[in-house]
Amino acid sequence: MTLPADDGFSTRAIHVGQEPDPTTGAVVLPIYQTSTFAQDVVGQTRAGYDYSRAGNPTSTALELALASLERGRHAKAFASGMAAADTAIRAMLRPGDHLIIPDDAYGGSFRLIDKIGVPWGLTYTAVPIADLDAVRAAVRPTTRLIWCETPTNPLLTIADIYAISEIAHDAGAKLLVDNTFASPYLQQPLVLGADVVMHSTTKYVGGHSDIIGGALITADDELGESFSFHAKSMGGIAGPFDAWLTLRGLKTLAVRMERHCDNAEAIADLLQSHSRVGRVYYPGLENHEGHDVAAGQMLRYGGMVSFRVAGGREEAVKICSRTRLFTLAESLGGVESLIEHPGLMTHASVAGSSLEVPDDLIRLSVGIEDIDDLMADLSDALN
Incomplete structure (x- = not known):
């Protein structure tokens, strides 16, 4: 048609x-x-x-x-x-x-x-x-x-x-x-x-x-x-x-992406204010280095959020195993929220190369569940 x-x-x-x-x-x-x-x-x-x-x-x-x-x-x-x-x-x-x-x-x-x-x-x-x-x-x-x-x-x-x-x-x-x-x-x-x-x-x-x-x-x-x-x-x-x-x-891509973005923005704000989080990577944050460029070429900023945690790799791995709603799994973009450790999972193939990712990095694919539940789940895992 x-x-x-x-x-x-x-x-x-x-x-x-x-x-x-x-x-x-x-x-x-x-x-x-x-x-x-x-x-x-x-x-x-x-x-x-x-x-x-x-x-x-x-x-x-x-x-x-x-x-x-x-x-x-x-x-x-x-x-x-x-x-x-x-x-x-x-x-x-x-x-x-x-x-x-x-x-x-x-x-x-x-x-x-x-x-x-x-x-x-x-x-x-x-x-x-x-x-x-x-x-x-x-x-x-x-x-x-x-x-x-x-x-x-x-x-x-x-x-x-x-x-x-x-x-x-x-x-x-x-x-x-x-x-x-x-x-x-x-x-x-x-x-x-x-x-x-x-x-x-x-x-x-x-x-x-x-x-x-x-x-x-x-x-x-x-x-x-x-x-x-x-x-x-x-x-x-x-x-x-x-x-x-x-x-x-x-x-349903349009309606899903709006909800992904709503939830990711709230999660990024939560992480940015948390004492156990070192750095948050989300282009919707004004302190993100690419925020202005993203604002000019994207409708909104997406459903992916990455962050680094105090305590290094060991603590990052523990946080990934402590969530209830964020499922520990590779991939992204589904209606359900996922959490993973890139260095040991999706990006293990770049270990030792110039593309190696920080070992205290956690990546979230923020789903479309109720945001209060997601925030409580992540807060519990961090605390």
Whole structure:
């Protein structure tokens, strides 16, 4: 379904690509749980589909919705965020190319680039992504991509998307923005100059901790065609049921993100005033180094909060085990609140590297439970 460009976010999330089924009138998009499609004449498909690795109507609906919400023209859904990341690397880079990454990037992205990309022939430089001079200084003649997270995972650093896009384009490179922490509701990097947006749709887009998925979105026709070709050729595509669950989550993204933000703001304030907390990382706080940039490019500041505690690693680990409602688990972006120790969990792969995270750091994915209950739970764990 094509909607006017000025229709609101939630309207597009609910309707784009999701018109009632023409055969039965079903309001909810069917799950096309099929591997292949009948052809009446050799080489002539009924609706453009021949084999689900190359395309499936359920996945197409998700891709149309994601492209609309990110203000792109092309989207491709993948089996995981890392499948999307790998496809971006294969499609956009070649052996001998150089890329720039944040020095506090997600551990899985770092592992992919450092352990798989480097043996393939890539080189990279890790820089503080909020420091434009450092980004500019890292550019080489062989730089083809700046890989950006904003907010970053787990230190919630804010990158100036527009300014970095200018640095990339002046160097003849592309800018990819991992928009997982912000979600399309809070931030649309393509509008700010990025060439590609990447998501782990496992997180806020799906929103219920029941699927694994990823996506790449672009307004560039050549990149869009390349992503589709690589997905078909490499096979890391989203299955129809996962695509359907992700699309269902997408419909409530706006209302969920508002509640995530409300709760995270209250949790950040609580932590900032607590005697056992050393530093709070949340872009909604006025003392956050990237607050002004975030205010200019984000609708609100998200549901992720990180903080450091007095007592070091041992105390951080104990706090993670003492919560009742904050579940000790990896991942993020679901309706339930999660707590984790990045150094020993999600970011263990960067130990010993320039991306190593502080060992007294705790990361929270603040859910949509009643805020009084969440605050009491966290206070009890800290005390």
